[in-house]
Amino acid sequence: MADTLKPPTEVPQTSDDPTQLVVRRGPLAAALSHQLVWPVVALVVLLAVNVAADPGFLAIRIQDGHLFGNLVDILRNSAPVLVVAIGMTLVIATRGIDLSVGAVAAIAGAIACTTLVDSASQGAAATAIIACTYALAVCVLLGLWNGFLVSVVGIQPIIATLVLMVAGRGLAMLVTDGQITTVNNDFFSGMASGFVLTLPIAFVLAVGVYALTALITRRTALGMLIEAVGINPEASRLAGVRSRTIIWTVYVFAGLCAGVAGLVIAANTNSVNANSLGLWIELDAILAVVIGGTSLAGGRFSLTGTLVGAIFIATLARTIASIGIPPEANYLFKAIVVVVVCLLQSPQARGALRAHLAPARSPKGGARA
Amino acid sequence: MVKKNLAAISAVALTALTLTACGSSSEAGGGNETGGKGAGSDGKITMGFAQVGAESGWRTANSTNIQESAADAGIELKFSDAQQKQENQIKAIRSYIQQKVDVIAFSPVVETGWDGVLQEAKRAGIPVILTDRAVDSEDTSLYKTFLGSDFVEEGKKAGQWLVDNAADADVDGDGDINVVELQGTTGAAPAIDRKEGFEEVISSNPEIAISQSQTGDFTRDGGKQVMEAFLQSEDGIDVVFAHNDDMGLGAIEAIEAAGLEPGKDVKIITIDAVKDGMTALSEGKINFIVECSPLLGPQLMDLAKKVLDGEEVPARVVTEETTFTQEQAAEVLPTRAY
Numbered sequence: 001m002a003d004t005l006k007p008p009t010e011v012p013q014t015s016d017d018p019t020q021l022v023v024r025r026g027p028l029a030a031a032l033s034h035q036l037v038w039p040v041v042a043l044v045v046l047l048a049v050n051v052a053a054d055p056g057f058l059a060i061r062i063q064d065g066h067l068f069g070n071l072v073d074i075l076r077n078s079a080p081v082l083v084v085a086i087g088m089t090l091v092i093a094t095r096g097i098d099l100s101v102g103a104v105a106a107i108a109g110a111i112a113c114t115t116l117v118d119s120a121s122q123g124a125a126a127t128a129i130i131a132c133t134y135a136l137a138v139c140v141l142l143g144l145w146n147g148f149l150v151s152v153v154g155i156q157p158i159i160a161t162l163v164l165m166v167a168g169r170g171l172a173m174l175v176t177d178g179q180i181t182t183v184n185n186d187f188f189s190g191m192a193s194g195f196v197l198t199l200p201i202a203f204v205l206a207v208g209v210y211a212l213t214a215l216i217t218r219r220t221a222l223g224m225l226i227e228a229v230g231i232n233p234e235a236s237r238l239a240g241v242r243s244r245t246i247i248w249t250v251y252v253f254a255g256l257c258a259g260v261a262g263l264v265i266a267a268n269t270n271s272v273n274a275n276s277l278g279l280w281i282e283l284d285a286i287l288a289v290v291i292g293g294t295s296l297a298g299g300r301f302s303l304t305g306t307l308v309g310a311i312f313i314a315t316l317a318r319t320i321a322s323i324g325i326p327p328e329a330n331y332l333f334k335a336i337v338v339v340v341v342c343l344l345q346s347p348q349a350r351g352a353l354r355a356h357l358a359p360a361r362s363p364k365g366g367a368r369a
Numbered sequence: 370m371v372k373k374n375l376a377a378i379s380a381v382a383l384t385a386l387t388l389t390a391c392g393s394s395s396e397a398g399g400g401n402e403t404g405g406k407g408a409g410s411d412g413k414i415t416m417g418f419a420q421v422g423a424e425s426g427w428r429t430a431n432s433t434n435i436q437e438s439a440a441d442a443g444i445e446l447k448f449s450d451a452q453q454k455q456e457n458q459i460k461a462i463r464s465y466i467q468q469k470v471d472v473i474a475f476s477p478v479v480e481t482g483w484d485g486v487l488q489e490a491k492r493a494g495i496p497v498i499l500t501d502r503a504v505d506s507e508d509t510s511l512y513k514t515f516l517g518s519d520f521v522e523e524g525k526k527a528g529q530w531l532v533d534n535a536a537d538a539d540v541d542g543d544g545d546i547n548v549v550e551l552q553g554t555t556g557a558a559p560a561i562d563r564k565e566g567f568e569e570v571i572s573s574n575p576e577i578a579i580s581q582s583q584t585g586d587f588t589r590d591g592g593k594q595v596m597e598a599f600l601q602s603e604d605g606i607d608v609v610f611a612h613n614d615d616m617g618l619g620a621i622e623a624i625e626a627a628g629l630e631p632g633k634d635v636k637i638i639t640i641d642a643v644k645d646g647m648t649a650l651s652e653g654k655i656n657f658i659v660e661c662s663p664l665l666g667p668q669l670m671d672l673a674k675k676v677l678d679g680e681e682v683p684a685r686v687v688t689e690e691t692t693f694t695q696e697q698a699a700e701v702l703p704t705r706a707y
Contacts, residue, residue: 054602063628070601077594178429180589180615182645193626269589269619271645276588320583321598327555327584 035293039308042341046315053323066195076200078314080261083206085288087257089306090250095230095298096157098254103168104142105262105278110175111135113272116183125187136259143255147248172274182271192267202264214303230298415445417465419475422453430707431663438666459486466493472673474498480505487511496676513676516686518661520559524566526659527638532574540607549599550582551592553612563612585616592619600627611639614646621654650698660690
């Protein structure tokens with residue numbers, strides 16, 4: 001620390017060293033070193049595969065006054081995973097994880113739908129707003145519970161949130177009495193299927209959550225504090241950061257995000273099935289976060305990376321149905337794609353590949369690490 | 370760390386699969402019964418029934434129907450709800466054996482692992498009837514009969530309607546009928562069998578062909594997302610065949626969002642006949658539903674009496690099921706039990 005401060009000439013040199021190396025390799029290599037490049041490349045390749053299978057894949061037309069096409073569907077269907085993944089990004093940045101988001105989403109859907117059905121005026125917009133507010137309030141409580149277990153009681157996040165992951169779905173079944181509850185409310189339905197300025201409301205909503213989160217974490221010190229807690233909670237506490245409050249807050253935020261996602265999923269089919277709503281969405285969300293370049297070890301996060309990751313996962317789901325992968329091979333196909341993307345992102349794997357392709361040119365590199 | 374997480378996640382996944390329904394039932398836990406005292410020395414038949422749980426509307430209707438038909442048939446019923454756990458079901462069956470009931474009936478949660486407890490029942494001389502789901506056992510003497518739906522037959526009925534209505538089903542009038550299929554959960558018996566039965570029957574008409582087939586996991590959300598993709602990638606879809614009502618209901622939403630009219634621009638055939646499906650059928654959004662009935666109580670009581678009277682019963686009894694057109698749906702909808 002002290003050395004880097006004293007000789008000011010040395011500081012730029014040491015930090016410039018890798019950059020100079022990159023500059024020597026040309027501007028393309030410089031671009032390739034950006035964190036977001038690989039997820040974006042993966043997304044573009046996936047879209048290219050789709051275009052190869054169906055040349056009209058990217059076509060977008062106006063239908064009933066809104067945009068209509070594969071890309072629009074992908075954006076719309078990415079909304080639930082995106083919202084959950086944004087909450088998950090912050091949790092993972094504190095070196096935590098939240099497995100309960102799928103169950104919390106199911107609870108949100110269950111509460112909103114049963115409130116709507118039990119209401120005297122089921123179709124009214126006001127009823128929908130009350131039902132959603134009620135559901136989200138419960139999700140905040142559930143987030144408080146998760147945060148309490150992690151930050152106050154000190155249980156490991158994976159175990160603490162496991163409690164709600166298992167119990168939550170049971171709670172959702174209790175709320176719906178184990179039945180599929182169907183609702184009929186245009187306002188509620190519009191949250192998932194509606195369009196605003198020709199764009200799907202669900203995606204606009206998700207991007208809104210993204211933008212707001214990015215604004216709050218990156219335009220204030222909050223993002224840096226979250227990262228500090230992720231790197232070392234004890235050290236940041238001693239440095240005056242309220243670790244406990246910050247960890248608690250991110251779990252509450254993750255719960256709220258899961259609730260919003262649950263509402264969108266329920267609105268998408270105007271019904272809630274407590275058994276299947278949001279099933280495995282926690283894994284999709286973690287995947288989106290990882291694809292986006294946020295490390296599971298905590299300490300740094302990229303919300304834009306998560307955005308790309310969520311769209312990638314929605315594109316993958318669409319690809320499976322679109323290019324006609326046999327149902328038996330769905331999971332295998334998904335697994336292979338995910339492994340390839342993760343390898344692309346790993347500097348070691350890329351270094352090994354480079355060393356293999358051009359052994360003479362880069363004898364150093366991270367290949368042996 | 371990652372490896373540890375993954376291991377934990379998969380462990381969680383397994384637990385979640387078996388636990389999803391805990392708390393779903395308002396009735397008490399495993400082995401908890403309703404009903405009076407033991408075997409019918411007074412000539413009245415006592416039946417022990419071990420139900421899977423209350424995981425769906427279908428199952429709830431199934432339970433209610435069995436309880437009602439037992440009362441109607443004058444059979445004393447001891448009913449237990451296993452909450453989707455095999456050990457609860459085995460416990461319940463053991464307690465029925467101890468109480469010396471006259472006949473045991475149950476819907477196995479899973480296919481395997483029943484030989485032990487069924488041997489006990491056999492030794493105690495209590496006949497066993499399987500309902501709705503089969504067990505996978507080499508020894509078929511362990512149970513008297515299996516009463517349940519024939520999924521292949523359901524697929525065939527759906528295919529037959531399409532073959533019979535081929536002229537109407539060619540919506541775009543291009544001479545061939547382009548069918549897309551929304552399969553159930555990959556590997557599930559209903560999904561495999563319904564697909565097989567449907568394909569067998571439609572192969573009789575060369576104009577009918579399945580162009581796309583993908584799993585929608587038996588859920589509305591799954592059905593909607595897959596149908597959205599089909600509508601984009603496939604031109605001139607005439608017919609949707611969904612392995613259950615829920616996926617069909619999801620497909621309806623996707624079709625409507627694409628600016629088409631379900632039931633007219635795209636014909637829809639589904640299987641199950643649950644309430645929401647029947648409502649959509651009566652509204653003209655679905656064209657044909659093959660029933661997969663939970664109402665097997667009367668047949669079960671009948672079989673139980675025959676078995677106890679020493680009559681021969683077939684090893685496989687198929688549930689009495691029907692099919693519904695739009696007109697029939699509108700007629701029966703007000704009186705449907707589920």
